[in-house]
Amino acid sequence: MLKQDIVLGSSRAAVAGAILSRTVERNGLGEAFVLMGARLNVERNAEIYGEGEPAEYVYRVVRGVVRTYKLLSDGRRQISAFLIPGDFFGLDCDDEYRFTAEAVTDATLTFVKRSALTGLARRDGEVANDLWRMARGELHRAHDHMLLLGRKSAQERIAAFLLEMAERAEETDTVELPMSRLDIADYLGLTIETVSRTFTHLENAAAIELPSTRRVRLCNKAALARLNA
Amino acid sequence: MLKQDIVLGSSRAAVAGAILSRTVERNGLGEAFVLMGARLNVERNAEIYGEGEPAEYVYRVVRGVVRTYKLLSDGRRQISAFLIPGDFFGLDCDDEYRFTAEAVTDATLTFVKRSALTGLARRDGEVANDLWRMARGELHRAHDHMLLLGRKSAQERIAAFLLEMAERAEETDTVELPMSRLDIADYLGLTIETVSRTFTHLENAAAIELPSTRRVRLCNKAALARLNA
DNA sequence: CGGGATATTGATTGATTTCAATGTGAGTGG
DNA sequence: CCACTCACATTGAAATCAATCAATATCCCG
Numbered sequence: 001m002l003k004q005d006i007v008l009g010s011s012r013a014a015v016a017g018a019i020l021s022r023t024v025e026r027n028g029l030g031e032a033f034v035l036m037g038a039r040l041n042v043e044r045n046a047e048i049y050g051e052g053e054p055a056e057y058v059y060r061v062v063r064g065v066v067r068t069y070k071l072l073s074d075g076r077r078q079i080s081a082f083l084i085p086g087d088f089f090g091l092d093c094d095d096e097y098r099f100t101a102e103a104v105t106d107a108t109l110t111f112v113k114r115s116a117l118t119g120l121a122r123r124d125g126e127v128a129n130d131l132w133r134m135a136r137g138e139l140h141r142a143h144d145h146m147l148l149l150g151r152k153s154a155q156e157r158i159a160a161f162l163l164e165m166a167e168r169a170e171e172t173d174t175v176e177l178p179m180s181r182l183d184i185a186d187y188l189g190l191t192i193e194t195v196s197r198t199f200t201h202l203e204n205a206a207a208i209e210l211p212s213t214r215r216v217r218l219c220n221k222a223a224l225a226r227l228n229a
Numbered sequence: 230m231l232k233q234d235i236v237l238g239s240s241r242a243a244v245a246g247a248i249l250s251r252t253v254e255r256n257g258l259g260e261a262f263v264l265m266g267a268r269l270n271v272e273r274n275a276e277i278y279g280e281g282e283p284a285e286y287v288y289r290v291v292r293g294v295v296r297t298y299k300l301l302s303d304g305r306r307q308i309s310a311f312l313i314p315g316d317f318f319g320l321d322c323d324d325e326y327r328f329t330a331e332a333v334t335d336a337t338l339t340f341v342k343r344s345a346l347t348g349l350a351r352r353d354g355e356v357a358n359d360l361w362r363m364a365r366g367e368l369h370r371a372h373d374h375m376l377l378l379g380r381k382s383a384q385e386r387i388a389a390f391l392l393e394m395a396e397r398a399e400e401t402d403t404v405e406l407p408m409s410r411l412d413i414a415d416y417l418g419l420t421i422e423t424v425s426r427t428f429t430h431l432e433n434a435a436a437i438e439l440p441s442t443r444r445v446r447l448c449n450k451a452a453l454a455r456l457n458a
Numbered sequence: 459c460g461g462g463a464t465a466t467t468g469a470t471t472g473a474t475t476t477c478a479a480t481g482t483g484a485g486t487g488g
Numbered sequence: 489c490c491a492c493t494c495a496c497a498t499t500g501a502a503a504t505c506a507a508t509c510a511a512t513a514t515c516c517c518g
Contacts, residue, residue, distance in 0.1 A: 070372075072381075073458050093369075094362075128357040136322070142375060143309060143371055146375050147299055149375060150418035151301060151305045151307050151418055180463095191507060195465095197506090213515075383473080423473090424497095428497095
């Protein structure tokens with residue numbers, strides 16, 4: 001139904017890796033992906049892995065955006081994170097994936113066997129350290145997200161979200177939102193209606209402009225930052 | 230103002246460690262604490278470290294309960310976790326603590342220099358692996374907490390909280406709550422009033438009994454679990 | 459130029475917060 | 489031993505913010 005093109009790890013990837021490793025990658029983990037990683041193309045909304053499945057592979061986003069989420073039994077969805085190019089995912093577990101991962105947009109990924117990484121970490125202290133640092137990085141983002149969900153108003157959540165997106169993009173003035181309002185709502189613990197209304201409200205308050213639904217200009221970052229407490 | 234008794238790491242601790250390590254500790258990290266850790270007594274509500282301070286030490290709870298939290302600029306507080314005996318904390322950062330840590334009750338801690346641990350991890354793969362596993366464990370708890378804060382009603386939050394507390398205690402039928410209603414509120418992203426009302430409501434619904442304010446009997450765990458979605 | 463998905467806007471409801479008052483319990487000093 | 493006090497907890501009434509229900513509107517794609 002939904003297509004996934006896989007190119008297995010091969011000499012081609014290894015050659016590319018040899019080139020990239022000197023120019024782009026500054027850590028053992030990234031290098032491992034470049035050297036050993038196979039490539040995978042996924043369509044918009046395709047599932048990459050499901051919560052509870054055996055966590056055989058670890059992934060890295062090359063192109064596009066990925067969301068990880070959990071569902072409650074009644075269908076409520078909490079999106080944990082949006083992953084952008086360069087981000088790793090599927091590392092946050094032992095034997096089973098704890099989230100479902102889906103492509104928000106058409107995306108290209110690289111992936112390696114988890115066992116390959118853990119094996120590497122046993123031999124290479126730098127990789128082991130990378131894994132720990134990666135986990136700490138994820139933990140920081142989870143903690144920030146927790147703060148946002150626990151104690152902030154709809155306006156504050158949207159402001160924080162926009163600033164977060166701006167910070168991650170290279171163009172920090174106008175942000176391209178690859179995800180739907182529903183995705184944003186489920187990331188921020190709100191409804192689509194509230195997200196929509198809050199965008200409109202911020203636009204009326206001259207903090208942002210909405211040239212199109214998926215594009216936001218942050219006219220007044222100071223005002224947004226103030227909302228961010 | 231608030232007292233902290235410190236007993237520096239010494240032969241006494243090392244001897245105790247030699248005994249404990251064979252009986253209690255099953256991992257390199259725990260062993261490191263037993264062998265190298267100094268001991269610290271803190272009074273109820275005493276600060277152990279503050280957000281933003283240089284993260285020189287890593288701690289483990291021996292006795293009592295500890296809370297970690299962040300404050301927003303306007304004073305709103307989000308409690309990230311309650312730590313009980315056996316739990317480590319202060320490991321979730323690089324150079325600066327990302328949370329403030331305080332004693333909920335009078336408590337006894339052990340602590341070691343972070344540099345000692347990272348040095349150990351460089352030499353000992355088992356310790357490096359422990360550090361990564363610990364971080365993953367924290368990440369899981371953070372993710373569960375995120376789900377709770379993002380998408381659950383007051384009743385569901387309280388139910389989840391009580392079940393969590395019961396699971397962590399050995400006596401799982403009657404739970405002793407070491408923290409105040411305000412602590413619970415700030416952990417769950419609610420107000421004290423809502424916490425109080427919800428306790429009363431659950432009592433009326435015969436899901437729990439409140440023999441005293443700090444003691445809860447879980448009469449109907451199935452009902453609580455159902456609320457937990 | 460449809461047509462379905464996605465987004466916005468409006469009206470109403472409802473859960474939680476806020477404001478306010480009262481209750482309770484543990485520790486202290488008379 | 490009791491009264492007092494202070495911190496903590498409960499309860500009530502009103503206000504508020506976001507959710508829900510419902511109707512358009514817009515965008516993208518064939």
